[in-house]
Amino acid sequence: MVVRMTRLTTLNGRAVIVTGAGQGLGRAFARHAAAIGAAVVVNDVDAELAHDTASVINAAGGVAVASTHSVADHKQARALVDVCVNEYGRLDGLVNNAALNYSALPWDEDPERVRELVEVNVLGVIYTGLAAVRAMRSGGSIVNISSGAALGQRALGTYAASKGAVASLTYSWALDLEAAGIRVNAVCPLAHTRMVLTSERSMRNCPPDRTPERIAPLVTFLLGERSQGVTGQVIRCNGPQLHIMGQPYFKAPVLTRETWDDESVARAFTEVFGAHLEPYGMEKRLPPTLRDWLDPAAVL
Template structure:
Protein backbone atom coordinates (compact mmCIF):
# COMPACT_ATOMS: atom_id res chain seq x y z
CA UNK A 1 0.00 0.00 0.00
CA UNK A 2 1.15 3.54 -0.73
CA UNK A 3 1.62 6.03 2.07
CA UNK A 4 -1.07 8.29 0.57
CA UNK A 5 -3.61 5.62 -0.37
CA UNK A 6 -7.12 6.97 -0.09
CA UNK A 7 -6.07 10.60 0.18
CA UNK A 8 -7.04 13.44 -2.14
CA UNK A 9 -4.70 16.40 -2.63
CA UNK A 10 -4.56 19.65 -4.57
CA UNK A 11 -1.18 20.76 -5.89
CA UNK A 12 -0.91 24.21 -7.46
CA UNK A 13 1.69 25.21 -10.02
CA UNK A 14 2.03 21.54 -10.89
CA UNK A 15 2.52 21.81 -14.64
CA UNK A 16 6.30 21.69 -14.49
CA UNK A 17 9.29 21.73 -12.17
CA UNK A 18 8.81 21.08 -8.47
CA UNK A 19 5.01 21.07 -8.65
CA UNK A 20 4.97 18.42 -11.33
CA UNK A 21 7.39 16.28 -9.31
CA UNK A 22 5.19 16.66 -6.22
CA UNK A 23 2.08 15.64 -8.14
CA UNK A 24 3.67 12.57 -9.74
CA UNK A 25 5.25 11.39 -6.49
CA UNK A 26 2.04 11.87 -4.50
CA UNK A 27 0.11 9.92 -7.15
CA UNK A 28 2.71 7.14 -7.08
CA UNK A 29 2.16 6.99 -3.30
CA UNK A 30 -1.55 6.41 -3.88
CA UNK A 31 -3.07 9.88 -3.71
CA UNK A 32 -5.75 11.19 -6.02
CA UNK A 33 -4.35 14.46 -7.32
CA UNK A 34 -5.91 17.64 -8.63
CA UNK A 35 -3.16 19.06 -10.84
CA UNK A 36 -3.46 22.85 -11.08
CA UNK A 37 -1.46 25.15 -13.33
CA UNK A 38 -2.33 28.44 -14.98
CA UNK A 39 -1.01 26.79 -18.15
CA UNK A 40 -3.92 24.42 -18.57
CA UNK A 41 -2.23 22.36 -21.28
CA UNK A 42 0.64 21.52 -18.95
CA UNK A 43 -1.80 20.59 -16.19
CA UNK A 44 -3.61 18.31 -18.63
CA UNK A 45 -0.35 16.63 -19.63
CA UNK A 46 0.68 15.93 -16.03
CA UNK A 47 -2.77 14.60 -15.10
CA UNK A 48 -2.85 12.43 -18.22
CA UNK A 49 0.58 11.03 -17.40
CA UNK A 50 -0.55 10.11 -13.88
CA UNK A 51 -3.65 8.36 -15.23
CA UNK A 52 -1.57 6.52 -17.84
CA UNK A 53 0.59 5.19 -15.01
CA UNK A 54 -2.48 3.86 -13.23
CA UNK A 55 -3.12 6.76 -10.87
CA UNK A 56 -6.06 9.11 -10.37
CA UNK A 57 -5.76 12.74 -11.41
CA UNK A 58 -7.72 15.62 -12.86
CA UNK A 59 -6.46 18.90 -14.24
CA UNK A 60 -7.36 22.51 -13.53
CA UNK A 61 -6.08 25.56 -15.41
CA UNK A 62 -7.33 28.35 -13.15
CA UNK A 63 -5.21 31.09 -11.61
CA UNK A 64 -4.81 30.87 -7.84
CA UNK A 65 -4.62 34.67 -7.79
CA UNK A 66 -8.38 34.83 -8.41
CA UNK A 67 -10.28 34.40 -5.15
CA UNK A 68 -13.28 32.60 -6.60
CA UNK A 69 -11.15 30.28 -8.72
CA UNK A 70 -8.96 29.33 -5.76
CA UNK A 71 -11.99 28.29 -3.75
CA UNK A 72 -13.33 26.27 -6.68
CA UNK A 73 -10.11 24.23 -6.72
CA UNK A 74 -11.08 22.79 -3.36
CA UNK A 75 -14.67 22.29 -4.50
CA UNK A 76 -13.47 20.45 -7.60
CA UNK A 77 -11.27 18.16 -5.52
CA UNK A 78 -14.19 17.25 -3.25
CA UNK A 79 -16.51 16.78 -6.23
CA UNK A 80 -14.03 14.52 -8.05
CA UNK A 81 -12.57 12.55 -5.15
CA UNK A 82 -15.04 12.96 -2.30
CA UNK A 83 -12.77 14.91 0.04
CA UNK A 84 -9.71 17.12 0.44
CA UNK A 85 -6.86 15.78 2.55
CA UNK A 86 -3.97 17.96 1.43
CA UNK A 87 -3.03 21.18 -0.29
CA UNK A 88 0.41 22.03 -1.64
CA UNK A 89 0.60 25.78 -2.31
CA UNK A 90 3.37 25.58 -4.89
CA UNK A 91 2.30 28.12 -7.56
CA UNK A 92 4.70 31.06 -7.69
CA UNK A 93 6.42 33.75 -9.70
CA UNK A 94 9.90 35.19 -9.45
CA UNK A 95 11.89 38.00 -11.01
CA UNK A 96 14.97 39.97 -9.98
CA UNK A 97 15.27 43.74 -9.78
CA UNK A 98 17.10 46.29 -7.69
CA UNK A 99 14.72 48.44 -5.59
CA UNK A 100 14.94 51.49 -7.85
CA UNK A 101 14.24 49.34 -10.91
CA UNK A 102 11.26 47.43 -9.50
CA UNK A 103 8.16 47.69 -11.65
CA UNK A 104 4.79 48.19 -9.90
CA UNK A 105 3.00 45.86 -12.29
CA UNK A 106 5.52 43.09 -11.71
CA UNK A 107 5.31 43.65 -7.96
CA UNK A 108 1.54 43.34 -8.05
CA UNK A 109 1.55 40.22 -10.23
CA UNK A 110 4.08 38.45 -8.03
CA UNK A 111 2.35 39.31 -4.76
CA UNK A 112 -1.03 38.28 -6.17
CA UNK A 113 0.27 34.80 -7.01
CA UNK A 114 2.84 34.14 -4.26
CA UNK A 115 0.99 35.69 -1.33
CA UNK A 116 -2.67 36.17 -2.21
CA UNK A 117 -2.80 32.90 -4.16
CA UNK A 118 -1.45 30.99 -1.16
CA UNK A 119 -3.83 32.84 1.15
CA UNK A 120 -6.85 32.25 -1.06
CA UNK A 121 -6.14 28.55 -1.53
CA UNK A 122 -5.08 27.99 2.07
CA UNK A 123 -8.12 29.63 3.64
CA UNK A 124 -10.45 27.79 1.26
CA UNK A 125 -8.74 24.49 2.03
CA UNK A 126 -8.81 25.15 5.78
CA UNK A 127 -12.57 25.66 5.67
CA UNK A 128 -13.07 22.29 3.97
CA UNK A 129 -10.56 20.48 6.18
CA UNK A 130 -12.10 21.90 9.35
CA UNK A 131 -15.47 20.43 8.41
CA UNK A 132 -13.82 17.10 7.56
CA UNK A 133 -11.90 16.94 10.82
CA UNK A 134 -8.34 17.42 9.57
CA UNK A 135 -5.88 17.79 6.73
CA UNK A 136 -2.47 19.07 5.71
CA UNK A 137 -1.29 22.29 4.07
CA UNK A 138 2.24 22.57 2.69
CA UNK A 139 3.32 26.05 1.59
CA UNK A 140 6.22 26.68 -0.80
CA UNK A 141 8.61 29.12 0.83
CA UNK A 142 12.22 29.92 -0.02
CA UNK A 143 15.42 30.65 1.86
CA UNK A 144 15.22 34.06 0.24
CA UNK A 145 12.81 34.99 3.03
CA UNK A 146 15.97 35.62 5.07
CA UNK A 147 16.86 38.39 2.61
CA UNK A 148 18.33 38.18 -0.87
CA UNK A 149 20.03 40.88 -2.89
CA UNK A 150 18.21 41.79 -6.08
CA UNK A 151 15.07 39.90 -5.11
CA UNK A 152 13.35 42.11 -2.55
CA UNK A 153 9.81 41.55 -3.80
CA UNK A 154 10.25 37.79 -4.07
CA UNK A 155 11.91 37.64 -0.65
CA UNK A 156 9.06 39.68 0.84
CA UNK A 157 6.50 37.31 -0.65
CA UNK A 158 8.21 34.27 0.80
CA UNK A 159 8.56 35.99 4.17
CA UNK A 160 4.78 36.41 4.08
CA UNK A 161 4.36 32.72 3.27
CA UNK A 162 6.52 31.74 6.24
CA UNK A 163 4.57 34.01 8.59
CA UNK A 164 1.20 32.77 7.39
CA UNK A 165 2.33 29.15 7.70
CA UNK A 166 3.31 29.51 11.34
CA UNK A 167 0.15 31.50 12.13
CA UNK A 168 -2.08 28.93 10.45
CA UNK A 169 -0.34 26.06 12.24
CA UNK A 170 -1.20 27.64 15.59
CA UNK A 171 -4.80 28.45 14.63
CA UNK A 172 -5.59 25.14 12.94
CA UNK A 173 -3.91 22.62 15.24
CA UNK A 174 -7.05 22.14 17.34
CA UNK A 175 -8.93 21.20 14.17
CA UNK A 176 -6.45 18.48 13.21
CA UNK A 177 -4.92 20.54 10.40
CA UNK A 178 -1.14 20.64 10.07
CA UNK A 179 0.71 23.42 8.23
CA UNK A 180 4.37 23.60 7.25
CA UNK A 181 6.50 25.73 4.93
CA UNK A 182 9.16 24.11 2.76
CA UNK A 183 12.23 25.84 1.32
CA UNK A 184 13.42 23.49 -1.43
CA UNK A 185 16.53 23.55 -3.56
CA UNK A 186 16.21 22.08 -7.05
CA UNK A 187 17.14 22.83 -10.65
CA UNK A 188 14.02 24.32 -12.24
CA UNK A 189 13.21 26.95 -14.83
CA UNK A 190 13.01 29.48 -12.01
CA UNK A 191 16.34 28.58 -10.39
CA UNK A 192 18.09 28.31 -13.76
CA UNK A 193 17.31 31.99 -14.35
CA UNK A 194 18.69 32.98 -10.92
CA UNK A 195 22.40 33.81 -11.15
CA UNK A 196 22.83 33.22 -7.41
CA UNK A 197 21.39 29.71 -7.37
CA UNK A 198 23.43 26.91 -5.85
CA UNK A 199 21.39 24.21 -7.54
CA UNK A 200 22.83 22.22 -10.42
CA UNK A 201 21.15 20.29 -13.27
CA UNK A 202 21.58 17.06 -11.32
CA UNK A 203 19.52 18.56 -8.46
CA UNK A 204 16.28 17.42 -10.04
CA UNK A 205 12.86 18.22 -8.52
CA UNK A 206 12.11 14.53 -7.97
CA UNK A 207 14.79 14.54 -5.23
CA UNK A 208 12.67 16.98 -3.21
CA UNK A 209 9.26 15.39 -3.86
CA UNK A 210 9.55 12.63 -1.19
CA UNK A 211 9.53 15.27 1.55
CA UNK A 212 6.23 16.69 0.31
CA UNK A 213 4.69 13.24 0.16
CA UNK A 214 5.91 12.54 3.69
CA UNK A 215 4.42 15.79 5.02
CA UNK A 216 1.09 14.98 3.35
CA UNK A 217 1.01 11.54 4.96
CA UNK A 218 -0.01 10.33 8.40
CA UNK A 219 3.50 9.47 9.55
CA UNK A 220 4.31 13.18 9.83
CA UNK A 221 1.48 13.78 12.32
CA UNK A 222 3.86 15.40 14.82
CA UNK A 223 5.28 17.90 12.31
CA UNK A 224 3.53 21.26 12.11
CA UNK A 225 4.43 24.93 12.28
CA UNK A 226 7.88 24.26 10.86
CA UNK A 227 10.00 25.98 8.21
CA UNK A 228 11.88 23.15 6.53
CA UNK A 229 14.90 23.38 4.25
CA UNK A 230 15.49 20.41 1.96
CA UNK A 231 18.03 20.16 -0.83
CA UNK A 232 17.47 16.54 -1.79
CA UNK A 233 20.32 15.32 0.38
CA UNK A 234 20.36 17.73 3.33
CA UNK A 235 17.40 18.37 5.63
CA UNK A 236 17.08 20.83 8.47
CA UNK A 237 14.50 23.04 10.14
CA UNK A 238 14.95 26.79 10.49
CA UNK A 239 15.12 28.25 13.98
CA UNK A 240 12.17 30.48 14.77
CA UNK A 241 12.94 34.19 15.21
CA UNK A 242 13.87 35.06 18.78
CA UNK A 243 15.09 38.00 20.83
CA UNK A 244 18.86 38.50 20.68
CA UNK A 245 20.99 39.19 23.71
CA UNK A 246 21.91 41.52 25.29
CA UNK A 247 18.74 43.29 26.40
CA UNK A 248 19.09 46.81 27.80
CA UNK A 249 16.70 48.59 30.12
CA UNK A 250 16.53 52.25 30.98
CA UNK A 251 14.29 55.28 31.15
CA UNK A 252 14.32 57.83 29.69
CA UNK A 253 16.42 57.00 26.62
CA UNK A 254 18.53 59.54 24.76
CA UNK A 255 20.98 59.41 21.84
CA UNK A 256 23.90 58.46 24.08
CA UNK A 257 21.95 55.52 25.49
CA UNK A 258 20.94 54.31 22.02
CA UNK A 259 24.50 54.66 20.71
CA UNK A 260 25.89 52.66 23.61
CA UNK A 261 23.28 49.95 23.21
CA UNK A 262 23.70 49.55 19.46
CA UNK A 263 27.45 49.39 19.97
CA UNK A 264 26.88 46.19 21.95
CA UNK A 265 24.53 44.51 19.47
CA UNK A 266 25.67 42.10 16.78
CA UNK A 267 24.23 43.93 13.77
CA UNK A 268 25.61 41.74 11.00
CA UNK A 269 23.17 41.16 8.13
CA UNK A 270 22.71 37.60 6.92
CA UNK A 271 21.31 37.59 3.37
CA UNK A 272 20.18 34.19 2.16
CA UNK A 273 22.99 33.74 -0.33
CA UNK A 274 25.50 33.58 2.53
CA UNK A 275 23.88 30.44 3.91
CA UNK A 276 25.64 27.30 2.81
CA UNK A 277 22.57 25.06 2.77
Protein backbone atom coordinates in the same frame (compact mmCIF):
# COMPACT_ATOMS: atom_id res chain seq x y z
CA MET B 1 19.39 2.65 20.15
CA VAL B 2 18.13 3.76 16.72
CA VAL B 3 14.78 2.35 15.65
CA ARG B 4 14.58 2.07 11.87
CA MET B 5 11.12 2.49 10.36
CA THR B 6 10.46 0.44 7.23
CA ARG B 7 6.84 1.45 6.64
CA LEU B 8 6.65 3.51 3.48
CA THR B 9 4.75 6.77 3.26
CA THR B 10 1.34 6.23 1.72
CA LEU B 11 -1.42 8.62 0.75
CA ASN B 12 -3.97 5.93 -0.03
CA GLY B 13 -7.51 7.24 0.24
CA ARG B 14 -6.43 10.86 0.45
CA ALA B 15 -7.28 13.73 -1.86
CA VAL B 16 -4.63 16.36 -2.49
CA ILE B 17 -4.42 19.65 -4.39
CA VAL B 18 -1.10 20.78 -5.84
CA THR B 19 -1.01 24.30 -7.25
CA GLY B 20 1.43 25.27 -9.97
CA ALA B 21 1.65 21.59 -10.87
CA GLY B 22 2.04 21.93 -14.62
CA GLN B 23 5.83 21.76 -14.56
CA GLY B 24 8.91 21.80 -12.38
CA LEU B 25 8.52 21.23 -8.67
CA GLY B 26 4.72 21.20 -8.69
CA ARG B 27 4.61 18.52 -11.38
CA ALA B 28 7.04 16.38 -9.36
CA PHE B 29 4.97 16.85 -6.20
CA ALA B 30 1.73 15.88 -7.96
CA ARG B 31 3.24 12.82 -9.65
CA HIS B 32 4.85 11.57 -6.45
CA ALA B 33 1.68 12.06 -4.41
CA ALA B 34 -0.33 10.13 -7.02
CA ALA B 35 2.29 7.38 -7.19
CA ILE B 36 1.83 6.65 -3.47
CA GLY B 37 -1.94 6.59 -3.60
CA ALA B 38 -3.34 10.12 -3.52
CA ALA B 39 -6.11 11.33 -5.78
CA VAL B 40 -4.71 14.61 -7.07
CA VAL B 41 -6.07 17.87 -8.43
CA VAL B 42 -3.37 19.21 -10.75
CA ASN B 43 -3.73 22.98 -10.76
CA ASP B 44 -1.99 25.35 -13.18
CA VAL B 45 -3.15 28.44 -15.05
CA ASP B 46 -1.47 26.98 -18.15
CA ALA B 47 -4.20 24.58 -19.28
CA GLU B 48 -1.95 22.57 -21.57
CA LEU B 49 0.57 21.92 -18.82
CA ALA B 50 -2.09 21.09 -16.23
CA HIS B 51 -3.81 18.57 -18.49
CA ASP B 52 -0.47 17.06 -19.51
CA THR B 53 0.53 16.40 -15.89
CA ALA B 54 -2.88 14.92 -15.14
CA SER B 55 -2.67 12.72 -18.24
CA VAL B 56 0.77 11.44 -17.27
CA ILE B 57 -0.50 10.54 -13.81
CA ASN B 58 -3.58 8.75 -15.15
CA ALA B 59 -1.55 6.88 -17.77
CA ALA B 60 0.70 5.59 -14.98
CA GLY B 61 -2.31 4.19 -13.12
CA GLY B 62 -2.83 7.10 -10.78
CA VAL B 63 -5.87 9.33 -10.28
CA ALA B 64 -5.79 12.98 -11.29
CA VAL B 65 -7.93 15.77 -12.69
CA ALA B 66 -6.76 19.09 -14.05
CA SER B 67 -7.72 22.55 -12.84
CA THR B 68 -6.85 25.86 -14.50
CA HIS B 69 -8.13 28.14 -11.74
CA SER B 70 -6.00 31.13 -10.74
CA VAL B 71 -5.08 31.08 -7.05
CA ALA B 72 -4.64 34.87 -7.20
CA ASP B 73 -8.42 35.26 -7.35
CA HIS B 74 -10.24 34.32 -4.14
CA LYS B 75 -13.33 33.10 -5.99
CA GLN B 76 -11.28 30.87 -8.25
CA ALA B 77 -9.32 29.58 -5.26
CA ARG B 78 -12.60 28.48 -3.67
CA ALA B 79 -13.66 26.92 -6.97
CA LEU B 80 -10.38 24.99 -7.07
CA VAL B 81 -11.12 23.48 -3.67
CA ASP B 82 -14.66 22.69 -4.83
CA VAL B 83 -13.21 20.70 -7.73
CA CYS B 84 -11.41 18.44 -5.29
CA VAL B 85 -14.40 17.99 -2.97
CA ASN B 86 -16.83 17.41 -5.84
CA GLU B 87 -14.50 14.99 -7.63
CA TYR B 88 -13.17 12.99 -4.69
CA GLY B 89 -15.61 13.77 -1.87
CA ARG B 90 -12.93 15.18 0.42
CA LEU B 91 -9.76 17.25 0.77
CA ASP B 92 -6.89 16.02 2.90
CA GLY B 93 -3.86 17.89 1.66
CA LEU B 94 -2.86 21.10 -0.07
CA VAL B 95 0.52 21.97 -1.56
CA ASN B 96 0.69 25.73 -2.10
CA ASN B 97 3.35 25.66 -4.79
CA ALA B 98 2.19 28.17 -7.43
CA ALA B 99 4.59 31.12 -7.57
CA LEU B 100 6.23 33.70 -9.77
CA ASN B 101 9.85 34.79 -9.65
CA TYR B 102 12.04 37.37 -11.31
CA SER B 103 15.29 39.17 -10.63
CA ALA B 104 15.51 42.97 -10.28
CA LEU B 105 17.39 45.53 -8.26
CA PRO B 106 15.19 47.91 -6.22
CA TRP B 107 15.54 50.88 -8.59
CA ASP B 108 14.55 48.70 -11.56
CA GLU B 109 11.37 47.26 -10.03
CA ASP B 110 8.17 47.50 -12.06
CA PRO B 111 5.18 48.12 -9.75
CA GLU B 112 2.87 46.06 -11.95
CA ARG B 113 5.24 43.12 -11.85
CA VAL B 114 5.52 43.49 -8.08
CA ARG B 115 1.74 43.44 -7.74
CA GLU B 116 1.39 40.35 -9.93
CA LEU B 117 4.03 38.45 -7.96
CA VAL B 118 2.52 39.33 -4.58
CA GLU B 119 -0.96 38.36 -5.76
CA VAL B 120 0.23 34.89 -6.73
CA ASN B 121 2.92 34.22 -4.12
CA VAL B 122 1.17 35.67 -1.06
CA LEU B 123 -2.54 36.16 -1.76
CA GLY B 124 -2.65 32.92 -3.73
CA VAL B 125 -1.35 30.97 -0.74
CA ILE B 126 -3.77 32.74 1.59
CA TYR B 127 -6.85 32.40 -0.64
CA THR B 128 -6.28 28.72 -1.40
CA GLY B 129 -5.36 27.92 2.18
CA LEU B 130 -8.45 29.61 3.59
CA ALA B 131 -10.69 27.72 1.19
CA ALA B 132 -8.89 24.46 1.97
CA VAL B 133 -9.19 24.63 5.76
CA ARG B 134 -12.95 25.06 5.46
CA ALA B 135 -13.08 21.83 3.48
CA MET B 136 -10.77 19.81 5.76
CA ARG B 137 -13.48 18.49 8.04
CA SER B 138 -11.42 15.66 9.55
CA GLY B 139 -8.06 17.36 9.73
CA GLY B 140 -5.43 17.56 7.05
CA SER B 141 -2.06 18.91 6.04
CA ILE B 142 -1.00 22.09 4.27
CA VAL B 143 2.49 22.34 2.78
CA ASN B 144 3.43 25.88 1.77
CA ILE B 145 6.38 26.29 -0.56
CA SER B 146 8.61 29.04 0.81
CA SER B 147 12.26 29.71 -0.03
CA GLY B 148 15.64 30.21 1.54
CA ALA B 149 15.55 33.56 -0.24
CA ALA B 150 13.34 34.72 2.64
CA LEU B 151 16.59 35.19 4.58
CA GLY B 152 17.50 37.91 2.09
CA GLN B 153 19.08 37.56 -1.33
CA ARG B 154 20.46 40.02 -3.85
CA ALA B 155 18.17 41.17 -6.68
CA LEU B 156 15.27 39.11 -5.32
CA GLY B 157 13.76 41.57 -2.86
CA THR B 158 10.11 41.22 -3.87
CA TYR B 159 10.32 37.47 -4.27
CA ALA B 160 12.17 37.11 -0.97
CA ALA B 161 9.56 39.24 0.80
CA SER B 162 6.76 37.10 -0.60
CA LYS B 163 8.42 33.91 0.60
CA GLY B 164 9.11 35.44 3.99
CA ALA B 165 5.38 36.15 4.19
CA VAL B 166 4.69 32.50 3.40
CA ALA B 167 6.99 31.37 6.22
CA SER B 168 5.34 33.78 8.69
CA LEU B 169 1.90 32.63 7.58
CA THR B 170 2.96 29.05 8.16
CA TYR B 171 3.89 29.76 11.78
CA SER B 172 0.58 31.52 12.46
CA TRP B 173 -1.63 29.00 10.70
CA ALA B 174 0.08 26.15 12.55
CA LEU B 175 -0.96 27.81 15.81
CA ASP B 176 -4.49 28.59 14.64
CA LEU B 177 -5.22 25.18 13.13
CA GLU B 178 -3.55 22.84 15.61
CA ALA B 179 -6.78 22.24 17.54
CA ALA B 180 -8.59 21.44 14.29
CA GLY B 181 -6.11 18.70 13.46
CA ILE B 182 -4.68 20.58 10.48
CA ARG B 183 -0.90 20.67 10.30
CA VAL B 184 0.87 23.47 8.43
CA ASN B 185 4.50 23.31 7.37
CA ALA B 186 6.67 25.00 4.76
CA VAL B 187 9.34 23.64 2.45
CA CYS B 188 12.24 25.66 1.03
CA PRO B 189 13.39 23.73 -2.04
CA LEU B 190 16.38 24.14 -4.29
CA ALA B 191 16.16 22.17 -7.52
CA HIS B 192 17.24 22.28 -11.14
CA THR B 193 14.24 23.88 -12.81
CA ARG B 194 13.80 26.18 -15.81
CA MET B 195 15.03 29.15 -13.73
CA VAL B 196 18.48 27.58 -13.41
CA LEU B 197 19.03 27.75 -17.15
CA THR B 198 19.26 31.55 -17.05
CA SER B 199 22.56 31.56 -15.14
CA GLU B 200 25.88 29.81 -15.70
CA ARG B 201 26.62 30.01 -11.97
CA SER B 202 23.24 28.40 -11.23
CA MET B 203 24.01 25.51 -13.53
CA ARG B 204 27.31 24.97 -11.71
CA ASN B 205 25.81 25.17 -8.22
CA CYS B 206 22.59 23.34 -9.00
CA PRO B 207 23.46 20.67 -11.58
CA PRO B 208 20.86 18.65 -13.52
CA ASP B 209 20.90 15.76 -11.06
CA ARG B 210 19.31 18.05 -8.42
CA THR B 211 15.91 17.33 -9.91
CA PRO B 212 12.52 18.37 -8.48
CA GLU B 213 11.85 14.67 -7.88
CA ARG B 214 14.46 14.74 -5.12
CA ILE B 215 12.34 17.24 -3.17
CA ALA B 216 9.04 15.40 -3.65
CA PRO B 217 9.47 12.77 -0.88
CA LEU B 218 9.76 15.54 1.71
CA VAL B 219 6.48 17.10 0.54
CA THR B 220 4.61 13.80 0.48
CA PHE B 221 6.00 12.90 3.91
CA LEU B 222 4.53 16.12 5.29
CA LEU B 223 1.20 15.31 3.65
CA GLY B 224 1.04 11.80 5.13
CA GLU B 225 0.34 10.30 8.53
CA ARG B 226 3.99 9.58 9.31
CA SER B 227 4.48 13.31 9.90
CA GLN B 228 1.87 13.52 12.64
CA GLY B 229 3.18 15.91 15.29
CA VAL B 230 5.22 17.90 12.77
CA THR B 231 3.70 21.35 12.35
CA GLY B 232 4.85 24.96 12.24
CA GLN B 233 8.18 23.96 10.70
CA VAL B 234 10.13 25.41 7.78
CA ILE B 235 12.28 22.72 6.20
CA ARG B 236 14.93 23.21 3.53
CA CYS B 237 16.01 20.58 1.02
CA ASN B 238 18.41 21.13 -1.88
CA GLY B 239 18.59 17.52 -3.00
CA PRO B 240 21.38 15.99 -0.93
CA GLN B 241 20.91 18.17 2.17
CA LEU B 242 17.86 18.32 4.44
CA HIS B 243 17.59 20.57 7.47
CA ILE B 244 15.19 22.53 9.67
CA MET B 245 15.41 26.30 9.35
CA GLY B 246 15.54 28.28 12.59
CA GLN B 247 12.56 30.41 13.50
CA PRO B 248 12.77 34.10 14.45
CA TYR B 249 13.39 34.80 18.12
CA PHE B 250 14.04 37.66 20.53
CA LYS B 251 17.78 37.90 20.92
CA ALA B 252 19.57 38.67 24.17
CA PRO B 253 20.67 40.99 25.64
CA VAL B 254 17.41 42.80 26.33
CA LEU B 255 18.01 46.28 27.67
CA THR B 256 15.41 47.88 29.92
CA ARG B 257 14.85 51.53 30.80
CA GLU B 258 11.85 53.44 32.05
CA THR B 259 11.98 55.53 28.85
CA TRP B 260 14.27 55.64 25.83
CA ASP B 261 15.54 58.90 24.35
CA ASP B 262 17.89 59.74 21.49
CA GLU B 263 21.01 59.50 23.62
CA SER B 264 20.13 56.25 25.41
CA VAL B 265 19.21 54.55 22.13
CA ALA B 266 22.52 55.64 20.59
CA ARG B 267 24.46 54.37 23.63
CA ALA B 268 22.61 51.04 23.48
CA PHE B 269 23.98 50.49 19.98
CA THR B 270 27.48 51.84 20.50
CA GLU B 271 28.06 50.18 23.87
CA VAL B 272 26.05 46.95 23.66
CA PHE B 273 24.24 46.06 20.44
CA GLY B 274 27.21 46.77 18.18
CA ALA B 275 28.67 43.41 19.17
CA HIS B 276 25.38 41.59 18.65
CA LEU B 277 24.20 42.75 15.23
CA GLU B 278 22.90 39.90 13.07
CA PRO B 279 24.46 38.96 9.74
CA TYR B 280 21.96 39.80 7.03
CA GLY B 281 21.24 37.97 3.81
CA MET B 282 21.26 34.29 3.00
CA GLU B 283 24.90 34.25 1.93
CA LYS B 284 26.06 35.51 5.33
CA ARG B 285 23.76 33.46 7.52
CA LEU B 286 24.22 29.92 6.21
CA PRO B 287 27.23 27.69 6.90
CA PRO B 288 29.79 27.38 4.08
CA THR B 289 28.55 23.90 3.14
CA LEU B 290 25.13 25.38 2.35
CA ARG B 291 26.37 28.65 0.83
CA ASP B 292 27.83 26.69 -2.05
CA TRP B 293 24.32 26.05 -3.35
CA LEU B 294 23.22 29.67 -3.55
CA ASP B 295 22.27 31.60 -6.65
CA PRO B 296 19.24 33.83 -7.25
CA ALA B 297 18.24 32.06 -10.45
CA ALA B 298 18.34 28.67 -8.75
CA VAL B 299 16.16 29.56 -5.78
CA LEU B 300 12.46 28.79 -5.64
